[in-house]
Amino acid sequence: MNRLATILLISSLVITSPAAVEVKRPHVLGIAHMALYVSDLQKARAFYKGFLGYEEPYTLKREDGTDRIAFIKINEDQYLELFAEEPKQDGHLNHISFFTDSAEEMRVYLSSKGVKVPEKVAKGKIGNSNFNITDPDGHTVEFVQYEPDGWTRQAKGKYMPDSRISIHMTHVGVTIGTLDPAMKFYGDILGFQETWRGSSNGKELSWVNMKVPDGSDYLEFMLYSTPPDAAQLGGKNHICLVVPDIEKAVAKLDSRTARKNYNQTIVIKMGVNGKRQANLFDPDGTRVELMEPTTANGKPVPPSTAPAPR
Numbered sequence: 001m002n003r004l005a006t007i008l009l010i011s012s013l014v015i016t017s018p019a020a021v022e023v024k025r026p027h028v029l030g031i032a033h034m035a036l037y038v039s040d041l042q043k044a045r046a047f048y049k050g051f052l053g054y055e056e057p058y059t060l061k062r063e064d065g066t067d068r069i070a071f072i073k074i075n076e077d078q079y080l081e082l083f084a085e086e087p088k089q090d091g092h093l094n095h096i097s098f099f100t101d102s103a104e105e106m107r108v109y110l111s112s113k114g115v116k117v118p119e120k121v122a123k124g125k126i127g128n129s130n131f132n133i134t135d136p137d138g139h140t141v142e143f144v145q146y147e148p149d150g151w152t153r154q155a156k157g158k159y160m161p162d163s164r165i166s167i168h169m170t171h172v173g174v175t176i177g178t179l180d181p182a183m184k185f186y187g188d189i190l191g192f193q194e195t196w197r198g199s200s201n202g203k204e205l206s207w208v209n210m211k212v213p214d215g216s217d218y219l220e221f222m223l224y225s226t227p228p229d230a231a232q233l234g235g236k237n238h239i240c241l242v243v244p245d246i247e248k249a250v251a252k253l254d255s256r257t258a259r260k261n262y263n264q265t266i267v268i269k270m271g272v273n274g275k276r277q278a279n280l281f282d283p284d285g286t287r288v289e290l291m292e293p294t295t296a297n298g299k300p301v302p303p304s305t306a307p308a309p310r
Contacts, residue, residue, distance in 0.1 A: 023112040025191055026105040028098050030215035032144050034172045034239050035081035035094035036286055041067055043283040044082050048072045050258035052241075052280075052288070053163030054080075057155045060125055071126075073159045077146070078169045080239070091233030092284050095132065095140035096172050096219070098212060103129040103145035113189045126151040136181035139174050165249055166241030166290065171209070173220035173238045175228060179208065179308040182221055186210050192219065198272045199304040206272075206304075225309035234285030242293050246276045249290055253280075274301040 038044040048054050049072065060069040072080040083094050100106050103121045110133060111117045121129050127150030132142050146152045160167070176182045186192040191213035200206040208221040222236040243249040250266050253259060264281065271277045274295035280288040295301060 023109045024105075025109045025213075026100050026102040027214040028100055028106075028143075028190060028192070028212045030077060030099060030212055030217040031169055031172055031219075032077065032097040032099040032142070033079040033081050034096050034169075035083060036282075036284070037085055037087040037092045037094055038082045038282075039086075039284055041070060041082060041084040045070060046258065046261060047282045048080065048082070051253065051256060051262055052165045053161065053256075055159040055161055057159040058126065058151055073155070074164070074169050074241075075160065075167050076152075076156060079152075090139065090175075091230055091237055092286050093139070093174065093233070093237040095142050096174060097130075097142035097144055099144050099146060101145065103131060103143055106143045107131055110189070115185075115189065121145075123147075124150075127154075128152060136178070136185050137174070137176055165253065166243050168242050169217070169239055170242040170291070170293070171218045171220050171240045173207075173222045173236060173240070175233065175236045176208075176221040176223050177227070179205070179221070179223060183208075186219060196273065196301075197303045198301075199306040200272060202304075203306055205306045205308045223309050231285060234281065235279075235287045238287035238289055240289040240291055243290050244292065246278055246290060246292050250278055270296060272301070274299070 045056065049056060054072045054074065056070050057073050058071050059067050062068045068084055070082040070084070072082065074080065077099060081094070107117045107121055115133055117133055118131050121131050124130050128144050128147050130142055130144040132140050135141050187194065187210065192210035193213060195209045195211050195218060197208045198206055204225070205223055207223065209218045210221065211218040220240070224236070228236055246268050250268060253266065266278050266280065268276060268278050271291070274297065275292050276296055277289055277291040280290065282288060
């Protein structure tokens with residue numbers, strides 16, 4: 001083979017090499033769950049089950065037979081995971097999770113973008129494929145693929161009583177210290193799309209809402225300039241449950257027997273986003289936001305132009 005033919009062959013191999021092909025991102029379909037550390041699992045169960053009306057389809061136990069993780073089902077795709085363990089970081093937030101149609105493709109895609117990923121996708125104890133990464137603010141982010149034989153899909157059509165205060169966790173909120181790295185990670189790499197940003201005082205940006213690319217759920221960046229203390233973390237790292245009518249939802253809670261064990265006043269207020277809402281707090285101070293899906297007057301609230309915190 002002459003020299004020219006050899007050069008042409010090598011060139012064609014380089015051009016058609018799989019390494020030169022851009023890896024496609026699989027779908028990010030929605031929020032799977034938020035996992036929380038709880039100091040007293042029985043008290044947490046009383047709040048999420050007895051007061052908010054959810055059911056617990058399954059539990060993972062320690063070797064000594066005690067309960068380690070309780071799963072609270074919101075709908076077919078969304079859960080809360082309650083870890084009966086001491087908090088390790090980030091207040092009572094353990095991790096957030098999004099579900100995808102291919103955990104392995106997501107792992108390969110993130111690796112191609114320079115994100116540190118595990119060597120392989122694991123099969124979790126409840127039978128789903130998943131892996132964890134860390135976002136720019138140090139939050140643990142899980143990607144999960146629901147498997148047909150996993151406990152999640154095996155519980156399809158079950159554990160969804162009418163007593164549920166909400167049937168959809170529309171967003172989760174986590175603390176974000178610096179906006180640009182978070183925007184690059186969730187926006188540029190993962191494909192989340194900004195839908196709104198707001199300010200609590202008009203001078204400094206407080207929130208940025210980032211919708212998953214292939215669904216309606218969103219992640220709310222809870223911005224700060226001064227690192228929040230332990231008590232403040234419970235309000236910032238939060239979940240949001242959508243309710244069609246906030247007054248009816250609060251009245252429903254007030255009528256429950258478990259209301260006597262919740263000693264805080266439930267206040268309905270108008271959010272900066274123009275939506276009526278009420279804040280509840282679990283026994284460890286984690287905020288559960290109840291919020292109507294649309295603005296009270298039916299008109300969108302313009303996004304804030306305030307600068308991000310420094």
